[in-house]
Amino acid sequence: MLRKLIRVNLMAMFGMVAMMLAYGAATASPQDKDKKDEVPDIKEIMSKGHKGSDAYITKIKDAVKGEKWEDAQKYAKTLAFFGEALGKNKAPKGDADSWKTLCEKYAAATKAAYKGTEDKDAKAVAKGLGAINCGECHKLHKK
Numbered sequence: 001m002l003r004k005l006i007r008v009n010l011m012a013m014f015g016m017v018a019m020m021l022a023y024g025a026a027t028a029s030p031q032d033k034d035k036k037d038e039v040p041d042i043k044e045i046m047s048k049g050h051k052g053s054d055a056y057i058t059k060i061k062d063a064v065k066g067e068k069w070e071d072a073q074k075y076a077k078t079l080a081f082f083g084e085a086l087g088k089n090k091a092p093k094g095d096a097d098s099w100k101t102l103c104e105k106y107a108a109a110t111k112a113a114y115k116g117t118e119d120k121d122a123k124a125v126a127k128g129l130g131a132i133n134c135g136e137c138h139k140l141h142k143k
């Protein structure tokens, strides 16, 4: 019983570390070096995660389309890390409870997309990414 618990804990820790390493490796650049232990801020999450053809969300879609599952997993892992990190930031505007709820939805959606890439299930990835509601959150919380 206890042994099983310890194992589960270790695995959870390992998962976190792997996710942080993936994030570090994916975004490492000289300017980022001294802030890599910090939680990425909202602007960083938004621009690296969603903005333009170089954003993770686009890279995931492209990799899935090309059935490059390893790439898709790598990108989706970073987006899921962003998903966890977003709610650790304070919203620039709006109600704190609503921010918490929407961040939890975002975390769940990015996590579902990541799981989809692990399962090599294009539909599940699309469903996870499709559950990210940009407008709903921007309307309430973006200045």
Ligand code: HEC
Binding pocket: 042, 043, 044, 046, 047, 050, 051, 057, 086, 091, 092, 102, 103, 106, 132, 133, 134, 135, 137, 138, 141, 142, 143
């Ligand atoms: C759970 C909330 C939430 C979701 C979901 C969300 N955003 Fe945002 N986004 C924000 C907030 C809050 C800001 C304002 C950040 C600030 O001004 O500090 C923002 C800002 C942005 C910016 C401007 C970044 C900058 O550098 O000023 C872009 C681009 C953006 N979001 C794109 C998207 C896209 C595309 C999606 C959907 C795929 C999305 N966001 C989903 C909350 C969210």
